Amino acid sequence: MKYEPDFCKIDDALTIIVGKWKPIILLHLLNHGTQRFSELRSQMPGITQKMLTKQLRELEEEDIVSRKVYPQVPPKVEYSITDYGRTLQPILEAMHEWGTKHHAHRLKKENTASHES
């Protein structure tokens, strides 16, 4: 095993799911199935069109999500998780679970730290 970022396979996995909105997008598609661009957008208050497009494109590039365009006016584009993308689900769920516990862990730490000054 090479101990450099370029050879670390964990980093290979991280680059897929890192991105301010990527985990949320993946949760949406995993839990709610195929979604239109506008559906995703409306469920994520705060994201800009540019960002949603960009994050989706990056996920598509890695075969995690698929993009289906309906050639019509006005345009209709649907996004969904690929079978390959679904292999990420266990990891995402494990991280969600760990993250939830860690959130509580931090709160407890902050409380005990409130003794000082």
Add this chain to the structure above:
Amino acid sequence: MKYEPDFCKIDDALTIIVGKWKPIILLHLLNHGTQRFSELRSQMPGITQKMLTKQLRELEEEDIVSRKVYPQVPPKVEYSITDYGRTLQPILEAMHEWGTKHHAHRLKKENTASHES
């Protein structure tokens, strides 16, 4: 479940392990046990002192690694994974495994794409 980055627990987990050298540092400490600062440094060609210090401090702040200082001259500082940090191991291993497969996945994709131009 809130669909915003600030409430996404996956992001809570990600912030812990994201950092150019953090996965590598964690692998070192998980596989080789307690390590001195200079030992970590020598096994990670390319990292600077500043970065190694910073990444370790951030991991320490989250109770993932512990730091033991020996008050002597010259200084000696040892780093090790905490029991709490060890709860991340399954996730790291899952990501390593997925990342390894994904690496191959990408190579195959590049080859089939070599038809064009």
Add this chain to the structure above:
DNA sequence: CTGTATCCCAGGTGATACTG
């Protein structure tokens, strides 16, 4: 409706030098 294009800023990272 589903995008692009442009400008901008903050933060993560690196190079380098200095210190107890």
Add this chain to the structure above:
DNA sequence: CAGTATCACCTGGGATACAG
């Protein structure tokens, strides 16, 4: 040996306007 301090760069991300 194990750090800090400083400067500089680059990329991710946001705001906004425009387009097919």
